[in-house]
Amino acid sequence: MAVTYPRKILNTLGPREVMDGVVKERRVQVLFLNSYRFNEQRSCLELTSLMEALDGKPRELVRELSHHVSDEARHAAWLTDLLFEMGEEIGNPESGSYINELNRLFDKSGDEVQSEDGLIAVLASINATEKRGCQAFSAHIAALRAAPASEENERIRLTLEKILPEEAAHVSWGSRWLGRIASRSAEHRVRVNAAKRKYAMIEHAAFEAGMDIMAGAELRRLGNLVEIANTLPVWERPSYLLERLPQALLSPDLQKSRVLAFQRVLEDSPERLVQQFIPTFLKGLQNLRPSLAEAR
Numbered sequence: 001m002a003v004t005y006p007r008k009i010l011n012t013l014g015p016r017e018v019m020d021g022v023v024k025e026r027r028v029q030v031l032f033l034n035s036y037r038f039n040e041q042r043s044c045l046e047l048t049s050l051m052e053a054l055d056g057k058p059r060e061l062v063r064e065l066s067h068h069v070s071d072e073a074r075h076a077a078w079l080t081d082l083l084f085e086m087g088e089e090i091g092n093p094e095s096g097s098y099i100n101e102l103n104r105l106f107d108k109s110g111d112e113v114q115s116e117d118g119l120i121a122v123l124a125s126i127n128a129t130e131k132r133g134c135q136a137f138s139a140h141i142a143a144l145r146a147a148p149a150s151e152e153n154e155r156i157r158l159t160l161e162k163i164l165p166e167e168a169a170h171v172s173w174g175s176r177w178l179g180r181i182a183s184r185s186a187e188h189r190v191r192v193n194a195a196k197r198k199y200a201m202i203e204h205a206a207f208e209a210g211m212d213i214m215a216g217a218e219l220r221r222l223g224n225l226v227e228i229a230n231t232l233p234v235w236e237r238p239s240y241l242l243e244r245l246p247q248a249l250l251s252p253d254l255q256k257s258r259v260l261a262f263q264r265v266l267e268d269s270p271e272r273l274v275q276q277f278i279p280t281f282l283k284g285l286q287n288l289r290p291s292l293a294e295a296r
């Protein structure tokens with residue numbers, strides 16, 4: 001099945017361009033690998049909580065989810081082995097986590113997972129994150145293939161190549177379940193398509209929050225929040241926005257990521273900080289529109 005990938009970051013950088021830069025700097029590549037490792041590990045916790053909430057029903061779904069948890073645990077173990085053998089840290093990433101940001105952006109007023117709408121929401125959100133995994137791994141693999149060969153890069157590529165087909169299978173699995181529900185009636189199809197759109201937006205906003213540390217990121221986060229709120233019933237919009245405003249405008253994770261990035265560039269090359277990093281950082285101010293609105 002063809003996998004439709006999520007949009008570009010900040011409407012300018014494609015995943016392949018990001019990864020070409022990532023594989024050039026070992027330190028940055030290690031940070032990416034550790035965040036993949038952490039997300040794989042965390043998804044086991046999320047899927048296990050989902051199975052407990054479903055409490056055995058529907059039986060077929062719970063059985064398939066138990067295999068899904070085992071896949072994600074295997075991916076986490078492969079990435080942990082890789083980083084361990086590279087002599088690198090396997091601790092929690094210092095900057096915020098993508099899954100925490102996703103959970104913050106989900107509207108908690110949603111339906112119970114045992115209801116049909118709740119199930120559609122869960123499947124649509126899993127589907128959006130699995131697509132992101134496929135996008136990241138395939139862009140990373142392509143960038144490694146194009147980079148100068150090294151024994152370490154070869155090991156990284158082989159690990160990612162073991163994971164990618166399983167992530168693609170997770171996307172197909174979610175799409176099959178959503179397709180099955182959509183085929184029940186025209187009204188079901190409308191509900192499934194609306195959920196797919198909404199969770200693709202939420203996923204994109206969460207992913208971008210982790211990648212966009214440039215000047216003006218707070219305003220782009222706020223714009224994305226408004227776009228997501230517009231998918232909710234009118235009476236739910238104010239409280240959705242109010243609850244998430246502090247995280248958008250005053251995010252400690254964002255400030256921490258900025259400081260870490262400045263420190264890293266300063267340690268590596270003080271000239272690059274002035275000549276390259278600061279001008280790029282300030283360019284963020286030229287692009288203050290929410291990316292979700294722009295991509296429509």
Ligand SMILES: [Fe+2]
Pocket residue numbers: 040071072075133163167
């Ligand atoms: Fe995975």
Ligand SMILES: [Fe+2]
Pocket residue numbers: 072130133166167170
């Ligand atoms: Fe997966």
